[in-house]
Amino acid sequence: MKILKVSIIIIIFLVGASALILYSFYEYNNKEEKTLTTVNRKNIEGSFIKLSNGVTHYQLEGPANGEVVILVHGFSVPYYIWDGTYEFLVKNGYKVLRYDMYGRGYSDRPDVAYDKELYNTQLLDLISGLKLQGHVNLAGISFGGQMITNFTCQHPGLINKVILIDPAYENEKPVAPKYFTLFNEAVNSDQRAWGQLDDFLYPRKHPEWVKRYLPQMRYKGFRNALVSTMYDYDQNGRQSNTCLNSTNKPVLLIWGKKDKTVPFRFSDSIRSVLKVDFFPVDDAAHLPSIEKPDTVNNKILSFLKQG
Template sequence: MKILKLSFITLLFLLAAAAIVLTVVYKGKDKEKKDLTDKERKATTGQYIKLSQGITHYQLTGPDTGKVVILIHGFSVPYFIWDGTYEYLVKKGFKVLRYDMYGRGYSDRPDVVYNQDLYNNQLLELIKQLHLKTPVSIAGVSFGGGVVVNFTCKHPDLVSKAIMIDPIYLNMKPAAPTFYLHYYEATHGDERANGQLSDFKYPKRHPDWVNQYLVQMQYEGFRNALISTMFNYNYIAKESLSCLNSVHKPVLLIWGKEDHTVPFTYSDSVRSVLKVDFFPVDDAAHLPFIEQPDKVNAKIADFLKI
């Protein structure tokens, strides 16, 4: 009995020690040290608006007479991903809106389920509260492409044209449990930030990309937004694309031929379901509008003008 008791006490001690070590690692590695407050936002550019689920960071520029274009970023890189395209379209006379989705950039990180309704409603409220002239054209990259598809299906009367750039295709739901992902994301923040460079064919050409990305990771709620989205967005590509096809909107599909994030071969799967104007891009990976801006931005503008 003494041996069993000693073994039990030893086991408890080891478990307690392991818990302490894991907690210390978690606290030390976790980048989410700040609350996103009005004081933090004062040092930023762009504009802010209060929506039903919190404050949204956005930028809206261009003449009132210009056609409205909304740019939707991907899974975790906020609206700075559109810098070049935004400036190009404004110069071409479009009225352009870009914004940070909930949980990203300088937008609030509400403690809610990050599902299709949340993202659709954020975009719907922006269109209404900013009094944008509808129908609008919307463009989305990667995860944002899925948002474009689902929003257009749900609100076809508000959308004139849709653009998808290297859009998501497979469901994002992880096999690992949420508690594990929360710990892993907290202790491997640099891995997520540095991993963003894999979206480029030539990552060395973007030396400031990781530092720009890291800024949003210091605010509480970023990690939860990503994980909740993975588990709850439930994007079913064929079903969603079939729905988009049924509302008969002009669709431009752009894809970098050397994309390893969402492989180029998925463009065939998309086109088997959805009628599109297809624009494959040579010498580019997941973000062709950044790596081949002259070609891609000109194509986008031409598509929107027609």
């Protein structure tokens, strides 16, 4: 009996000690130490608008009567991913909008499911709230390409042309329970930040990339937004692209030939069901608009001017 009691005490002690170690490890690595507020946003470049699910950070420039182009970023890098392309299109007479999706950058992090409805509603609210006139052109990179594909299927009457840059194809949900993935994101936050360099073919050419990524990680809700998207954003690549094809919108598909994030071979899967103007980019990985800006931006401009 004494041996049993001692064994139970030892087990309880080990469980408690393990829990304490895990908690300490979590707190040490957890970067989410602030709540995003108006004060935090005071000196942030860009503008803010209150939408149905929270405040959205955006930038909108160009002539009042200019043709509208909306730039949608990827899974976790906020709207600065469009640096260069944004300025280029404004310079060429377009009215250009870029924004941070909920949970990213300096937009709110609502405690909701990050599913198709949330992302589509945010974009629809922006178009309405900013009173963008006429049919808009949508450009999406990586996850943003996936998102605008689904948005166009849901709201084809609002859209003129679609531009997809290395678009995400399938969402494979993690097999682990959500709480485990949340913990993993917390204790491996540095890996999440430094992993963004994998999107480049020549990461050494972008020494400031990780530094620019880190500030958004300090605000509570960033990690939850990413993890919820992993679990709650349902996506069937073939089905979505078949749907986009049925809308009969002109589509430009741009892809870096050396992409390892969303491998180049997925371009074949998309083109098997979606009619596109296909533009493969040599010597570029997942972000050809950054690695080959002149080549990609001029192609985008040419595509927008057609017809």
